Amino acid sequence: MNILVALPIAIPVAAAAAALLVHLRLRLQRILSVGAVAGATAAAALLLVHVERSGTAVVSVGGWEPPVGIVLVADLFSALLLLVAMITVLAVLVFALGQLERAVEERYFHPLYLVLTVGVSASFLTGDLFNLFVAFEVMLIASYVLLTLTGRSEQVRPAMTYVVVSLLSSTLFITGIALVYAATGTVNMADLGQRLADVPGALRAGLAALFLVVFGIKAAIFPLFFWLPDSYPTAPAAVTAVFAGLLTKIGVYAIIRTQTVVFGSSDGGADTLILFLAGATMLVGVLGAIAQDDVKRILSFHIVSQIGYMVFGLGLFSVAGLAATTVFIIHHMPVKTSLFLVGGIVEKVTGTGALTRLGGMVHRIPMTAGLFMVPALSLAGLPPFSGFYGKLGLVQAGIQQQRFLVVAVSLLVSVLTLFSMAKIWTGVFWGDVDQPEVAAAPAKPGRTVPRLMTTATVGLVGVTVVIALAAEPLFQLSRRAAADLIQPGGYIEAVLGAAR
């Protein structure tokens, strides 16, 4: 059933084309895009089951065998992340149907969103570096337009930063690929995993560092995160939510994939460097969040801080660390996205996201308050919620390998995250609804929340609860995925073995 590997890419491509063809009929576009994303999600679920049962699935596109031809590869790690990403994409799409104004939606939202979906699934499924670049570009080009969808000047200015930074990172990326090709003569990741072993150590370390910078920009790692809190909050809530949940995480996925399968495990102190970056990313992100006064801006800084945790697990270069990172990414995608969705609902109801002008929302939209509570506590890592398990795994792995400093930083950052979530809670939901500031807020808005927005948020919060309940089997899967990353022999064999 190797077609399953290609379906999460093929379905949205075809649907994006069809949505362009019927661009004058919004209803049909909506049916197309929801259908396509749901189809891609179903394919991703089947793919995960398939990979779990019978191991890494490989498709040689066009019938050309690797390492010459292009391959799509789904191992346990990418299949797991792909499924969660597709669920998140689906939830945000449903939310967007309720949130976006008709005029904005008609401005090619659906074709663009589907192209973004293509980029996301292609990034997870590609088996060679050059196509990873292509997938990133597909995703970025759609994201440039989505970010400026309403075309207001306060969106265009920060979006310029985003475009320039992304272009710079893409240039470095393509340069890196050229250097890798010059050194080894291949861009197939599995093939690289073997051939880079023959490359001189210094050159290999330099290439690894270059890719760390490239993906570090995409993933918003310290000190390359500055563009993120500036550009994300200005887009429509649904767009910010999907960017926040997915795009940086794909950067992290690329870091993990290249640093394990391609460049092999740690040597020459790379692990200490990565752990330092992880700690700094966590700390700077959370401190930035505390200084902010707007719901979306606070949440944007938290993206940075949480990326630190994911990199932390990678820096340990152990099965336990990478397994915890996998669980953490899986938890983070729906949690972060649902927080932004709640922020979107608050904005829809009140017309603002500024903490000082909000208050008493627990009386006006009690259900939304509840919906905020679950992912917020989960983000801070409190026990019954999904964030706890990932963090617990990270801390345990860190202590096992005696990396006490970064463990201490991560615990401190957890406390600060809780503080910052409490700040949103008291600012937005608690207090009196009749504060003069609220009355003065420019209430252009619908008093009630569109049902689709609530449905999507409830669904996504439900997913985070399921992740928490299924923590044990999830950990087992992640441990297997991590073992495959640490010992990439199976991956390499699956890809190159297809040639025989």
Next chain:
Amino acid sequence: MTSLILETGTRAVFHTILVFSVFLLFAGHNAPGGGFIGGLVAGAALVLRFVAYGSQDAARTVRARPETVLGAGVFAAAASAIAPWFAGGQLLESRLWALTLPLLGTIKATSVLVFDVGVYFVVVGLVLAVLVTLGGELDS
């Protein structure tokens, strides 16, 4: 501003350029050319009309809307990627047929041509979209 020389010159070469772009499209599978180049040449022909007659004319020349041209192109390319799987092959797999026709001699046709035609339409659609949206201001 209208220029008689430019308008007459455009009328003289427009169709020749389009025929040349189709030639490039078909030549593409084993000679210089292809969907992208062909599309660019066709796009250049449209730009020439745009310069000579204004943006409304470019939109009138291609009756379909830019979105439709673009969408049809992407759809053709996607279909040519998926279709081989239904025929029992790999995704994007291609086939080559050689036909011997009277008068014309041997003609080779590949299934990649569908993909190339898709690319051609995408490029033309993009040029059209640029002319209609960005160029619309120039008329007034």
